[in-house]
Structure formats: structure tokens, C-alpha cells
Amino acid sequence: DGGITQSPKYLFRKEGQNVTLSCEQNLNHDAMYWYRQDPGQGLRLIYYSQIVNDFQKGDIAEGYSVSREKKESFPLTVTSAQKNPTAFYLCASSIARSTDTQYFGPGTRLTVL
Amino acid sequence: GESVGLHLPTLSVQEGDNSIINCAYSNSASDYFIWYKQESGKGPQFIIDIRSNMDKRQGQRVTVLLNKTVKHLSLQIAATQPGDSAVYFCAENSGNTPLVFGKGTRLSVIA
Numbered sequence A: 001d002g003g004i005t006q007s008p009k010y011l012f013r014k015e016g017q018n019v020t021l022s023c024e025q026n027l028n029h030d031a032m033y034w035y036r037q038d039p040g041q042g043l044r045l046i047y048y049s050q051i052v053n054d055f056q057k058g059d060i061a062e063g064y065s066v067s068r069e070k071k072e073s074f075p076l077t078v079t080s081a082q083k084n085p086t087a088f089y090l091c092a093s094s095i096a097r098s099t100d101t102q103y104f105g106p107g108t109r110l111t112v113l
Numbered sequence B: 001g002e003s004v005g006l007h008l009p010t011l012s013v014q015e016g017d018n019s020i021i022n023c024a025y026s027n028s029a030s031d032y033f034i035w036y037k038q039e040s041g042k043g044p045q046f047i048i049d050i051r052s053n054m055d056k057r058q059g060q061r062v063t064v065l066l067n068k069t070v071k072h073l074s075l076q077i078a079a080t081q082p083g084d085s086a087v088y089f090c091a092e093n094s095g096n097t098p099l100v101f102g103k104g105t106r107l108s109v110i111a
Helices: none
Strands: A004-007 A008-011 A019-023 A031-037 A043-051 A054-057 A064-066 A076-078 A087-094 A108-112 B010-014 B021-025 B031-040 B044-049 B056-058 B062-067 B071-078 B087-093 B105-110
Touching: A004 A087, A008 A019, A019 A031, A019 A087, A019 A108, A043 A064, A076 A087, A108 B105, B010 B021, B021 B031, B021 B087, B031 B062, B031 B071, B044 B056, B044 B062, B044 B071, B071 B087
Parallel strands: A008 A108, B010 B105
Antiparallel strands: A004 A019, A019 A076, A031 A043, A031 A087, A043 A054, A064 A076, A087 A108, B021 B071, B031 B044, B031 B087, B056 B062, B062 B071, B087 B105
């Protein structure tokens, strides 16, 4: 998992609740990313950040929010506005630019009850 | 629009045989390509990459081939082992946007 940690591994939430997924990296990478993966599907980009205190929306940002207050941390909040939040969430980081090779964490499986 | 895709969603091979996983891309400006392996319930793992100034690159038991003329990328795995069973994704770099990932091919190794 290359120095990228995600917690928790499994997360359950009730419908209508916000939940925050943690992502930490000790690789000194500038760029970090959040992806969503549904069963049998590829990766869809939610948000990414190339530098502290800056981030950009990906392809499916609606219903999600992020912050990048520290270089090593990029938490993702799944809000109640996300209509279908049950999925596998993957965090990744890369050395500098968003075009560099990305290294992934182990993922968090979120289930909405 | 630009896209990265795969020809086959599933591939079954006998243990010991060679595997070939294919990927097509449509952005002729893409200059960097990566293959990832994802085992069930885990995050994708980097396997090998190639830049557009090359047409072949070899790693340990893996080879990536790039054909820019037909915008085709392939991953060859030699002497496929049960531990190679996973979903394989290709990804491309085009301009200043983050990597674009294909949908993935599931490789099943038959013992």
C-alpha cells in the first residue's frame, strides 16, 4: 500500500448522515486523489488536490466534499446529498503533478443502511 | 470524447500459459500509460508503465507493448500463476488532467 493509509476499512452509516473517510500518506507526495469504485466497475474521480489548501472537482464531485489543510492528509466527507453512497472508496497520491503515477491506499468500503 | 477502454472484460487462462490483456485509447496526445493490478477488496497496485517514446518495456514476467499507430496498449504476463488472478486496469495521461482509467479486465487463472 506504499505508505498510504485509509481508515476505517469498513464503514456503515445510516441514510441521511454525513461521514468522513480518512486518507493519510507519508510519502511526501504533493498530489492526492479520491476515487469511487462500484462493483465490477472502473475508477471514477471524485476530487483531487495538487497542493495544500487547493483542490479540484473530478467527474463525480456532487454530494462529496474534501479539505487539504496538511500535505499528508486529504479527508473525504460523503454528505447526505450523495444519493447512492454505498461503494468502495480509494485514495491515491502522486509525487507532484496530477499526471504522475498514482499510488493507492487499501480502500474503505462504505455501506449505507 | 476521449476514453480509455478494454477489448475484453474477462480472460481465463491455464496456469503456466501466457496472458495478454488489451487496452485501446483514443487520445493521440496521451504520452504516458500505466498498468495496475487490483486484487479483490484491495487498492490497485502499480505494475509497469511506458512513455510514448517507447514501444516496449519489460519487467519481471510482464511486458507492456504500445502501438501508437492504432492507439493500442497491451500487457503480457508470462507463465501466468494463480496469484496473477485479479482485475487489470490501464490508465493514460493526457495533458494536465489526472490519469484516465479504463474499466478493467478480470484475469482468472485455471489451475
